[in-house]
Amino acid sequence: MDNLIQQSVIKKISIFPALFILLSIALLHSCKKEYTDVYETVYTDTVEVQGFNNIVSFAVPEPETDDMTYAAVKGDSILVYWPVWKAKPETISPEIALPIKASISPESGESVPFGDEVVYTVTSESGEQRIYTLKVTDQQPPFYFYQTGNNSVILGSTIYLNGDGFFGGLNTQVFLEEADGTRVYELPIPTFAVSTNTYSTTIPNTVDTALYRIKMVHGTRSGYVSDLFNGYDTLQVGYSPMNVARLNARLDVKRGETFTLSGSNIRFLQENTAIMYSTFESPIVYRPLVIESYTLTSITFRIPEDTPAGRYNYWGVKTIVAPVNGRIEEGFGSGTRNIYVTE
Template sequence: MMRFSLHATFSGAWLAMALLVATACDTDYENAPYPYKELMAFSFDANGTTVEAAIADGQILLYWPHALALPASITPLLAVSEKASVTPASGTTVPLQDNVTYTVTAEDGSTATYTLKVVVNQPPLSLDEENPTIVWFGRLADIRGTNILLDASRTAVSLIAANGEETPVAIDTIVDALATGFGSNILAQIPEEGAALDTGWYKIKVVTGVRTATTTEPVLYIRYPYPTFDAITSAITVHPGETFTLHGKNFRQLEDARVMVQDGSEEYYTLTQVSFTPNEITYRVPDDMPVREYATILPGITDTFSGFFEYSYQLNGFPNVHPQLIVTESEK
């Protein structure tokens, strides 16, 4: 007859139960879905260079050098926690701009959101508002400022009229006069008269890289070009009461002229303006003008910007012809 120890029987039962519980616990642990949902890496290729973003506190921080133009889009490669997925997926092209959002989903269904933030390492832009610029049509305007990118393809200049209308102007050159690695002067081409702009005061707007600045007040004045005269190559001979015509360009601000007596006595006579076009002006000799030689014709000019009136000595340049006007007796 076989005998069993009650103690041994209970010990074996407890051992079996312990093994079953342990096995069950191991099975539950191995089959639990992963809760991990971390975005671990974010990188992309930029002209052959691998750019990696910093990831912290739900942000994908992309620090971008100012000297490199921002592309419109990127195709990043992503790494996430084991058994997690990400949307948009790794290798998907997205716009390179703030607030592009990535969602990482863990195996257990929980999610974490990461937002792209582009930080361009470009210093603030400023424009000189203390020194107004006065420029003629068709000339270069010197626009002064700080931290202007030297790449003209990434910089734009506009002039803003009093009515708010904004007109872009072409950039001729960007100058780094202070040797800082940034531009200090933009030479901008003002269009020819009648092309796009009128005379008057304008605010200046500059966009360079990711920076934009606009002057708070109008600081650039566009004026008509100063009149220029064709040289007198021989004396003009007229009778009292007759007219004669001078040629040149930009004849707009001209008034009556005067002539100086040839003997250097500082005695002057007035010539009345009869008519003018942009390229010629006609003067009339007074009926009672003395018959003699006159050294220099001095056209009267009013500056449309300052309102200042002066008599121009342009006709006294090369070739230096004197007398320039000869008044002879009228034919009887």
């Protein structure tokens, strides 16, 4: 009996640990939470902002036509080559093409001066800016010219320059450049004859005698006279003879006084060479005159104090002149005058 009770107690004692373990597992299992990760996809718009700030094209409408002149956009320059034979406007309203959503100031179609230094600013959609400068160049072909007529002229002569590549509306200047390069003279503004394609101008008396080359500045180009047609490319300029107007009326002058004679081409008078004389004397006696001053158009003489009173109907003075052949020579200018010297 005691053995049965003892075995029963042992069995009960051995069952308790097992029950404890089972209860613990059940308790732990009942307290466990499960977590699930939840991902939510949010869709948004992607905005692509352009950064192009270049000029695609730049076109200039030509006056009174439907034609366009297109510029070359190179680097930061807008290069317009304008033909010289077309009327050049003072202002233009260019048509400008840009990338999508880019802007420009001044705007396309806005009137601006047609010349250098006009500035355009292109702004891209992203706000990036680029500056362009307008540059205008007159597009002109080369020209050539030759002188018609002789290769030697005197002062006051008109010279004619014929050639090809001329455009009558262009600014034109003609120069005489001395062969050795020491002196340059600009001649009067030349006139243009469309029918003969010829420019003409004169050689003023302010030019010195020498051997010259003719230079022409025509628009944006320049060049020297060609020897292609007449065989020479230089021009010899000589002085016209001195001329003093005849004095028909009587001129009374006291000793020590001055008198003035008018004329033309008066130059290079030599000092102490002026004289006057009378053909009524026999033998003829040459009396000295004093050259007080002279210009191209007048001479002022003074009668010396010791000049005998009387009538003098001739006078003369030595000059140094350079005729057409270019050689420096001594000349003698003279004239008939009714000069009466009084006391």
